[in-house]
Amino acid sequence: MSILANKDTKVIVQGITGNQASFHTRRSIEYGTNIVGGVTPNKGGTEFLGVPVFNKVSEAVKETKATASILFVPAKFVVDAAREAIEAELELLVCISDNIPISDMIRIREMLKGSKTTLIGPNTPGVITPNEARLGIFPENIHNKGHIGVISRSSTLTYEAVIEINRAKMGQSTVIGLGDDMVIGSDFTTSVEKFIHDDETKAIVIIGTLGGTYEEELSEYYQSLKKKKPIIGFVAGRSVPYMTNVGYAGDIITKGHISAQDKKNSMSKAGIVTIDRINDLHHELLNLVK
């Protein structure tokens, strides 16, 4: 098992004929991902990378029975593309596109309410279940099948976490990049809940960073859980004086001063093992086994 996507998950790619999309879709197919089609307006009826292309998500879903989509369209088309995916009742939407206006993301989050779709991203490396499915742009060669679930708010640190898991001679069940943007589709709790119900996953690694209260919400959720699995957490940005970063003005005003240290403390209090350097992750993983 795994969460969100496995080798049987039928996946379409929105914007499949684009430059980045085709580069990464080809790699995903080679990896074994069950890509069953693509969507590019006005290119319906053609074939690309050996799969049929459709004009609309609804057509693609009808023909292929896909339940997941990878979104590669340019930022200005993301709202419409996401709407199509949500209306087609896809279970999983992985949005790789970046530079999406915040107000567009607020609209997408409105559409997601009460829908069947889980959105991962935007601005994410995606979701990967090693040896089964690669929905995104992960460097696939670093991943190994195993029992550690990874959920990260930082794209690049996701890879660091994976490398550390490998160093501990372990592997990953599923790796999820939540996305680096200010407004994202999912938080830690949704995926933690899934990992806890996944037999394959024995422990979870959380990579947090500055901004928002995702780590605090996770801590609260974790504390409330009856059935738990061990979590190891890291928060980047401990050296950054919070106030100097103008980008967080809205955060400070709405939520108060939350530093990386505060986030780490809230996780520790909730019983999550925390580390100061991501390179200490493999030690902690080995400690879990002891």
Next chain:
Amino acid sequence: MNIHEYQAKKILSQYDITIPKGAIAYTPASAKKIADEIAPRGPWMLKSQIHSGARNNGYFIENEAGKKGGIRKVESKRELIKESEKMFGNTLVTIQTGPKGKIVNKIYVEAYTKVKNLFYAGMVIDRMEPAVTLLVGKTEDDDIIKVTLNNPEKILKIKLSLDQGPNVAQVRQVLNFLELPSNAFKNLKKFINGIHKAFIQYDATLIEINPAGLTKSGEIIALDAKMSFDDASLYRHDDIKVLKDEGEYIERNLKASKYGFDYEEFDGSVGLIVNGDGISLALIDLLQQQGFDAACALNVKGGVDKDKIAAGVKIIMTNPKVEGILINILGGFVRCNLIADGIVSATSEVGLNSPLVVRFEGVNKEYAKEILEKSKLPMEISEDMLGSVDNLIKIMKEND
């Protein structure tokens, strides 16, 4: 992207928000001319136009600028000329500018407006909801961040939708919270609606009016205004894009943003080239744990064009504060080989004057290493993040 107070006020006035009469001056003579035009008699306000809050509590570095802050009230024309002469061309430091401060080249001259019931009004995005959030507080403090940290109960927060301003009950709630007279209701509604409309229309990330107040005639007036915009949305706001004041940014910043990269400067000596904010934060954490710090960080996010990457690398290599360079790329969207090409091309142009440590992981990592090895450039290649930091610090210590 940030804009100046006078630009923000102009936008807000188009959304029915009352502002004092004023205009922008570039010389003491034009300041006087403006004063003549906007009000026959003083007092007037002279307001330094730099991108920073808390200008009133700031100070000028130069002695000739006098001891007063960046916002000065003047009673007579003679005083107006004298004070504006002191401010023009001098360097204003505030808690937001850092110790280097910013040079004042523009002064907004306004008619002094007497108000009562001073209050703060702001609009931001609460990323967790996510929603647009109105904030108001009965405060005369210049620094709203301090208030929210120390006395959060003094701020009222109201969540609003993208498409609709506040309803009657919400306006009444604000009115009561601010203890404004009940006959101010209509104007308060107009005022909040104006902020909301401007915020949505222009994809703002922040509007702050600090303070606003009630005039004698019962109008609500914005005495100050600050607006920031979502960079990702600028493609649909040409009228905002042109308001960018390039003088507010260091040249290296402007260059980086031209190529679509993020660039930030700090106080240390290590130049970082990375492809993500998380890795940049984690590297700075590691450097600081060993007593070092970053001089600058370039995030080549989404960089897939080798000429752009070369231009980015050059920005770091030509920063005089950089004594060592650390390149840490985790290839996914960004392919390692393109970064390697960029490094080789940049060094062939500007030379390599500082120790360089490179660490690649992910897409096309081996290919990238080959390119660097072929180039015969003096550099170290590290296999992991911690190792790359240790390696660079070791070399920098040896060079010292």
